[in-house]
Amino acid sequence: xxxxxxxxxxxxxxxxxxxxxxxxxxxxxxxxxxxxxxxxxxxxxxxxxxxxxxxxxxxxxxxxxxxxxxxxxxxxxxxxxxxxxxxxxxxxxxxxxxxxxxxxxxxxxxxxxxxxxxxxxxxxxxxxxxxxxxxxxxxxxxxxxxxxxxxxxxxxxxxxxxxxxxxx
Amino acid sequence: xxxxxxxxxxxxxxxxxxxxxxxxxxxxxxxxxxxxxxxxxxxxxxxxxxxxxxxxxxxxxxxxxxxxxxxxxxxxxxxxxxxxxxxxxxxxxxxxxxxxxxxxx
Numbered sequence: 001x002x003x004x005x006x007x008x009x010x011x012x013x014x015x016x017x018x019x020x021x022x023x024x025x026x027x028x029x030x031x032x033x034x035x036x037x038x039x040x041x042x043x044x045x046x047x048x049x050x051x052x053x054x055x056x057x058x059x060x061x062x063x064x065x066x067x068x069x070x071x072x073x074x075x076x077x078x079x080x081x082x083x084x085x086x087x088x089x090x091x092x093x094x095x096x097x098x099x100x101x102x103x104x105x106x107x108x109x110x111x112x113x114x115x116x117x118x119x120x121x122x123x124x125x126x127x128x129x130x131x132x133x134x135x136x137x138x139x140x141x142x143x144x145x146x147x148x149x150x151x152x153x154x155x156x157x158x159x160x161x162x163x164x165x166x167x168x
Numbered sequence: 169x170x171x172x173x174x175x176x177x178x179x180x181x182x183x184x185x186x187x188x189x190x191x192x193x194x195x196x197x198x199x200x201x202x203x204x205x206x207x208x209x210x211x212x213x214x215x216x217x218x219x220x221x222x223x224x225x226x227x228x229x230x231x232x233x234x235x236x237x238x239x240x241x242x243x244x245x246x247x248x249x250x251x252x253x254x255x256x257x258x259x260x261x262x263x264x265x266x267x268x269x270x271x272x273x
Contacts, residue, residue: 029272032234034254108233108273118235121245 007036009160011167015047017057017097017112021104023168024115031122036163039119040156042129046136049128049143054113058097061087073099113144120146127151127159175200186261186268190225193265201263207252210263214251217243218264225266231257233273 008030012023023039030037047053061067067082086092101111110118120126128143128150140150151159169180169188175196180188185204187193198218202210210218220241224232234257238245252259257269 025272028234031249032255032257108235108271110235110273118238118245122234122249 005035005164007163009163009165010039012039012041012045013043015044015057017059020048020057020112026166027124028119031124038125038127038159040127040129042132046128046132048112049147051142051144054144057112058093059100061093061096073103116146184268187265190265197265198263205259205263213243217241217260221260221264221266231261231266231269233271235273
């Protein structure tokens with residue numbers, strides 16, 4: 001049998017609701033299996049750990065050609081493309097996000113803030129990227145409490161020693 | 169399915185050592201399985217988790233997600249990971265004598 005994974009280091013660089021969840025689910029799932037886990041939020045991924053934006057993440061309805069998968073939630077065929085012109089109308093992204101959140105709640109998937117607390121309490125580590133923080137003029141005060149630290153790329157690699165690195 | 173002698177009782181287990189029939193479970197089996205998982209003594213807090221898992225399994229045919237477990241058993245996430253180090257959902261399910269959980273959350 002091949003050796004099992006002992007540690008994962010997950011990089012989350014995008015802040016769309018659908019872009020953040022894979023990182024959270026992978027990290028939490030790792031902890032559930034007794035695997036060490038950390039998530040490194042960088043660039044637009046920082047939206048997921050900022051107090052002001054954590055509860056406002058959205059699903060992109062413009063330039064998202066894969067949204068057909070969500071069409072059955074509206075009672076429409078799964079092969080029907082979601083029209084880009086419709087996605088640009090104010091409120092549509094919010095509506096699609098609400099619809100998706102409802103489906104996730106049914107599956108017992110927690111909201112992002114609760115999920116991050118859960119991962120943190122489970123021993124998962126949550127980090128922010130220093131360069132992206134500097135670029136967006138953010139400080140520790142802007143971030144939610146469970147964040148364990150702000151790391152440079154070098155420090156990220158140090159912490160990731162022996163880990164499988166995943167880019168979501 | 170292989171048979172295994174646990175706490176003096178011959179019981180059927182699957183390939184990963186989970187009980188096939190949760191109704192044959194008793195406290196002695198739980199204690200023996202806990203030993204195998206590296207837990208020397210089952211405290212009241214362990215039993216709270218185990219009893220909640222069994223109740224959920226009997227009602228729904230599947231064990232609870234970690235989220236439900238921590239929200240409704242009265243044992244918070246941090247403590248859950250301390251009680252069952254190295255994989256609470258799987259370990260607690262095995263000790264509780266129910267099937268291996270298949271959820272992702």
